[in-house]
Amino acid sequence: MPIQPSRNPSSSASETPVRGQRADARHNRARLLQAAREAYALNGADVPSSTIARRAGVGAATLYRHFPTRGSLIAAAFSEQLAECVAALDEALRDDDPGRGLWSVLTKVCRMQVEDRGFSAAFLEESPDDPDLHRERARAEAGLAQLVQRAKNTGQLRKDFDPSDVTLLLLANNGVVRQSPEVSLAASRRLLAYFLQSCRTTDGAPSLPQPAPLRLDDLYGPPHRTG
Amino acid sequence: MPIQPSRNPSSSASETPVRGQRADARHNRARLLQAAREAYALNGADVPSSTIARRAGVGAATLYRHFPTRGSLIAAAFSEQLAECVAALDEALRDDDPGRGLWSVLTKVCRMQVEDRGFSAAFLEESPDDPDLHRERARAEAGLAQLVQRAKNTGQLRKDFDPSDVTLLLLANNGVVRQSPEVSLAASRRLLAYFLQSCRTTDGAPSLPQPAPLRLDDLYGPPHRTG
DNA sequence: CCACAAATGGAAGAGGTCCTCCGCTTAGCG
DNA sequence: CGCTAAGCGGAGGACCTCTTCCATTTGTGG
Numbered sequence: 318m319p320i321q322p323s324r325n326p327s328s329s330a331s332e333t334p335v336r337g338q339r340a341d342a343r344h345n346r347a348r349l350l351q352a353a354r355e356a357y358a359l360n361g362a363d364v365p366s367s368t369i370a371r372r373a374g375v376g377a378a379t380l381y382r383h384f385p386t387r388g389s390l391i392a393a394a395f396s397e398q399l400a401e402c403v404a405a406l407d408e409a410l411r412d413d414d415p416g417r418g419l420w421s422v423l424t425k426v427c428r429m430q431v432e433d434r435g436f437s438a439a440f441l442e443e444s445p446d447d448p449d450l451h452r453e454r455a456r457a458e459a460g461l462a463q464l465v466q467r468a469k470n471t472g473q474l475r476k477d478f479d480p481s482d483v484t485l486l487l488l489a490n491n492g493v494v495r496q497s498p499e500v501s502l503a504a505s506r507r508l509l510a511y512f513l514q515s516c517r518t519t520d521g522a523p524s525l526p527q528p529a530p531l532r533l534d535d536l537y538g539p540p541h542r543t544g
Numbered sequence: 545m546p547i548q549p550s551r552n553p554s555s556s557a558s559e560t561p562v563r564g565q566r567a568d569a570r571h572n573r574a575r576l577l578q579a580a581r582e583a584y585a586l587n588g589a590d591v592p593s594s595t596i597a598r599r600a601g602v603g604a605a606t607l608y609r610h611f612p613t614r615g616s617l618i619a620a621a622f623s624e625q626l627a628e629c630v631a632a633l634d635e636a637l638r639d640d641d642p643g644r645g646l647w648s649v650l651t652k653v654c655r656m657q658v659e660d661r662g663f664s665a666a667f668l669e670e671s672p673d674d675p676d677l678h679r680e681r682a683r684a685e686a687g688l689a690q691l692v693q694r695a696k697n698t699g700q701l702r703k704d705f706d707p708s709d710v711t712l713l714l715l716a717n718n719g720v721v722r723q724s725p726e727v728s729l730a731a732s733r734r735l736l737a738y739f740l741q742s743c744r745t746t747d748g749a750p751s752l753p754q755p756a757p758l759r760l761d762d763l764y765g766p767p768h769r770t771g
Numbered sequence: 772c773c774a775c776a777a778a779t780g781g782a783a784g785a786g787g788t789c790c791t792c793c794g795c796t797t798a799g800c801g
Numbered sequence: 802c803g804c805t806a807a808g809c810g811g812a813g814g815a816c817c818t819c820t821t822c823c824a825t826t827t828g829t830g831g
Contacts, residue, residue: 339798339807365788376810381790442722482734485720489735492719493712495669496758504712504756511709511742514749522741529731531723566777566828592818603780608820 346383348373353394357435362391362443392447395439399453402426406460416473419464420513423483427490431498431505437491441536454533475518479528486512488531573610575600580621584662589618589670619674622666626680629653633687643700646691647740650710654717658725658732664718668763681760702745706755713739715758 338346352373356364366387370380384390405425409418430437440454461480468474486509493504515522579600583591593614597607611617632652636645657664667681688710695701713736720731742749 341798342808345809366790367788370810377789378791378811379809382808385790387789482738485731485735488720488722488731489716490719492717493715495715496756496763500756500758503754504715504758506753507709507756508712508716510750510752512738514746515738515741519741519746523737525737526733527730529723529727529734531727531731536723568828569778572778593820594818597780604819605781605821606779609778614819 342383345373345375345379349375349380349383349390350394353390354397354435357391357394357438358433361434362438366390388443388446391435391439391443392450395436396449398429398433398436398439399450401429403453403457406457406464409464410460414473415464415467415471419468419474422461422464423486423513424509426487427505427509428502430487430490430494431501434494437487437494440533441488441491451534458533472518474516475522477525478516481528481531482516484531484533484536485529488536569610572600572602572606576602576607576610576617577621580617581624581662584618584621584665585660586662588661589665593617615670615673618662618666618670619677622663623676625656625660625663625666626677628656630680630684633684633691636691637687641700642691642694642698646695646701649688649691650713650740651736653714654732654736655729657714657717657721658728661721664714664721667760668715668718678761685760699745701743702749704752705743708755708758709743711758711760711763712756715763 349369352369356369356372366380367377369390370377373380380390384393402425405422409415409422412418412421439450458480461483465474465478465480465483469476469478489512490505490508493508494501496504576596579596583596583599593607594604596617597604600607607617611620629652632649636642636649639645639648666677685707689707692701692705692707692710696703696705716739717732717735720735721728723731
């Protein structure tokens with residue numbers, strides 16, 4: 318059963334200010350979100366909360382009142398980007414040409430990873446554990462699977478491509494992104510080019526090893542913390 | 545001018561204990577190195593020094609006397625792996641089939657990244673700033689360039705492959721590695737398969753975008769620290 | 772076996788982040 | 802305009818890591 322493009326992609330609860338709070342509180346909340354986005358974009362999400370509070374021109378307590386946990390701030394700060402991803406995916410699903418749709422999604426998301434280091438943190442590294450985020454990730458996963466299947470059907474995508482390979486690309490691209498902006502952009506483009514080229518159907522090509530069980534919603538904290 | 549395979553690949557000064565120190569000091573040094581390697585292998589190099597000292601069964605001061613800076617410990621702990629890389633490269637340079645040599649180096653290094661999270665830290669993320677390390681990285685860079693050129697000459701490697709693409713692969717693979725060991729292994733294998741497939745000469749293939757200026761010796765700290 | 776310097780370990784200072792408490796300010800309603 | 806509670810900021814406690822200091826232990830050459 319095909320997924321319906323979502324009607325209002327930016328309805329994430331985290332983004333919508335709570336009704337009935339005082340005007341100054343609403344204002345401060347907005348300033349905090351903006352400060353967080355700016356700070357995260359630069360070097361990822363490992364920024365002291367105090368820095369974000371200072372940039373927003375509010376005290377630490379205000380930050381913690383609005384966003385009790387680290388994850389809630391991250392989730393709220395990136396619900397906009399999440400919406401952008403969902404929109405890109407919806408658009409791709411509407412495209413008559415599934416191959417073009419898939420390339421376009423991959424290109425867009427890779428570019429977002431380059432342009433905003435916090436984006437990767439929000440979706441791959443940190444684990445905000447926000448219900449909205451989980452739901453949207455699951456939706457994205459399903460939409461991607463559908464898009465992948467269609468692209469296989471049209472013969473634009475190799476048959477042994479696995480939806481988890483999208484996650485694989487995102488992780489790989491994330492690894493490439495920790496350089497200066499210009500270098501990151503060039504590196505990401507080149508990585509994507511290599512990847513896409515192998516993804517296209519090449520009948521004589523050797524088959525790939527087993528796909529890795531990478532589901533977006535399983536990716537957690539920096540790594541697999543043991544010890 | 546072709547590079548000569550190095551005669552004694554494991555002569556890194558960091559590995560060789562200083563002559564003339566007391567037997568217990570030499571012993572503790574060895575215990576520290578082993579503890580560091582074990583701790584780093586698990587989750588990368590962001591392990592508190594105190595943990596390493598405790599695991600080695602020595603006090604914190606002892607650690608700092610032997611390895612005054614974080615970088616010196618990391619560099620010393622991974623000089624063995626570095627030697628392994630250099631050996632793999634030397635072996636590849638001796639191989640009659642440059643393509644096979646190159647694939648083998650890439651496969652080996654990717655696998656090392658999977659099996660030892662500290663390895664990546666030592667070579668890509670942290671900046672131990674050890675003279676030995678710099679020298680060996682430069683040597684590796686040169687050897688790789690040579691191997692790449694040979695593989696192009698035999699027609700096994702696409703003409704627009706750039707030596708920096710090896711670094712690109714290492715970074716990408718590093719991004720894929722932060723999962724459980726089994727998942728990481730599968731993911732890394734699959735990524736490598738995708739990459740290698742595009743690297744093989746395919747005359748009709750679309751050309752790649754500009755290579756990214758990624759030299760092993762330019763990669764620094766987590767990222768491009770601004771702010 | 773002894774004396775002495777090398778080497779050690781634990782304590783403690785410095786620095787940084789997370790988060791909470793609490794007295795003060797101010798928006799918003801009547 | 803004035804009351805009230807929502808909201809605020811900064812101080813400070815808990816925790817963690819890095820690094821140094823120093824009294825004590827221990828290997829070793831004579």
